[in-house]
Amino acid sequence: MRILSGIQASGSLHLGNYLGALKKFTDMQALDAERFYMIADLHAITVWQDPANLLSQTREIAACYLAAGVTPEQSVIFAQSSVPEHTELGWLFNCVARLGWLDRMTQFKDKAGKDKERASIGLYTYPVLQAADILLYKATHVPVGEDQRQHLELTRDVAKKFNHDYKTDYFPLPETLYQGPGARIMSLRDGLAKMSKSDPSDNSRINLTDTADTIASKIKKAKSDAEVLPEAPEGLDDRPEAKNLVGIYAALAGVSVQDVLNDFGGKGFGAFKPALADVVVDKMSPVSERLRGLLNEPTEIDRVLKIGAEKARAAAAPVVQDVKKIIGLWG
Numbered sequence: 641m642r643i644l645s646g647i648q649a650s651g652s653l654h655l656g657n658y659l660g661a662l663k664k665f666t667d668m669q670a671l672d673a674e675r676f677y678m679i680a681d682l683h684a685i686t687v688w689q690d691p692a693n694l695l696s697q698t699r700e701i702a703a704c705y706l707a708a709g710v711t712p713e714q715s716v717i718f719a720q721s722s723v724p725e726h727t728e729l730g731w732l733f734n735c736v737a738r739l740g741w742l743d744r745m746t747q748f749k750d751k752a753g754k755d756k757e758r759a760s761i762g763l764y765t766y767p768v769l770q771a772a773d774i775l776l777y778k779a780t781h782v783p784v785g786e787d788q789r790q791h792l793e794l795t796r797d798v799a800k801k802f803n804h805d806y807k808t809d810y811f812p813l814p815e816t817l818y819q820g821p822g823a824r825i826m827s828l829r830d831g832l833a834k835m836s837k838s839d840p841s842d843n844s845r846i847n848l849t850d851t852a853d854t855i856a857s858k859i860k861k862a863k864s865d866a867e868v869l870p871e872a873p874e875g876l877d878d879r880p881e882a883k884n885l886v887g888i889y890a891a892l893a894g895v896s897v898q899d900v901l902n903d904f905g906g907k908g909f910g911a912f913k914p915a916l917a918d919v920v921v922d923k924m925s926p927v928s929e930r931l932r933g934l935l936n937e938p939t940e941i942d943r944v945l946k947i948g949a950e951k952a953r954a955a956a957a958p959v960v961q962d963v964k965k966i967i968g969l970w971g
């Protein structure tokens with residue numbers, strides 16, 4: 641089993657990133673596997689990044705990994721740009737992936753907006769680089785949030801087409817691990833919108849850097865409804881805000897939605913919200929405390945990233961050599 645995942649080096653992380661990705665990264669350290677967790681700084685520059693901030697954003701994501709409990713002893717933690725094989729395999733895969741596949745990508749449509757003529761070519765070919773990130777390590781399992789599903793399907797398509805065109809079984813078809821109540825956390829202000837770094841309202845999300853008081857106040861202000869909680873999960877189906885808050889509780893406490901409803905079914909938000917705030921503060925404040933400490937230790941972060949870069953390059957270089965040979969390139 642080989643695990644690879646990454647988070648873009650753009651903006652601070654929130655509870656959605658924690659439950660969709662980071663928590664899974666740490667939980668997977670209990671498995672017998674090789675783990676590669678990268679900071680996707682090359683993906684970040686598909687939209688403009690101020691050079692004065694990019695390095696600190698990369699270090700901040702690395703600090704989030706460490707604060708969440710990813711350790712350099714159990715996992716290879718590295719910056720994507722420190723392993724040039726990512727871009728090299730990315731080019732080779734640009735010649736495998738088809739335009740029609742990329743035309744279907746909803747993230748490009750969302751991010752490019754109406755003015756797609758002015759979007760970078762990198763933003764368009766972003767999922768091809770992501771396929772390279774994953775297949776470069778011949779990863780078999782990729783923990784991500786639900787929003788990455790389409791990119792993972794494209795990764796499998798690239799692996800299949802490469803294997804088919806070159807009559808080989810070189811690349812495994814990686815499995816996406818996005819299951820569980822944390823796979824899609826919604827905004828605290830709107831149960832139909834994803835919790836996101838780019839939402840202008842800070843009250844819409846819980847940031848990894850929020851203090852216990854801020855967390856409690858955001859939960860108190862979170863949008864809910866006037867009904868009591870149902871006895872069974874189906875009762876949440878047309879109540880997006882209630883469903884999201886119960887899901888957050890379940891994901892953080894490590895119990896099922898039914899377990900939460902066994903305790904809170906028949907009770908209103910006046911009783912549920914304080915209990916939810918306690919769970920969120922209990923689970924998140926140790927992470928934010930560690931994070932605040934690590935943000936003051938850039939040299940320690942750089943040390944971890946340097947060790948990671950060496951290990952990742954050692955794993956990546958032979959794969960690119962193999963692929964070039966399969967394709968018939970002189971190099």
Ligand code: AMP
Pocket residue numbers: 646647648656657658659660661783784785786787788822823824825826834835836
């Ligand atoms: P990003 O910040 O877009 O690079 O996302 C990093 C990771 O967090 C990816 O695995 C995403 O799928 C996951 N993620 C982002 N937003 C959410 C959310 N609202 N709920 C669950 N997972 C999320």
Ligand code: TRP
Pocket residue numbers: 644645646647648680683769770773774782783784788791
């Ligand atoms: N595109 C992912 C995101 O926005 C980040 C990412 C880049 C990634 N490369 C990856 C995730 C490889 C998993 C595997 O969240």
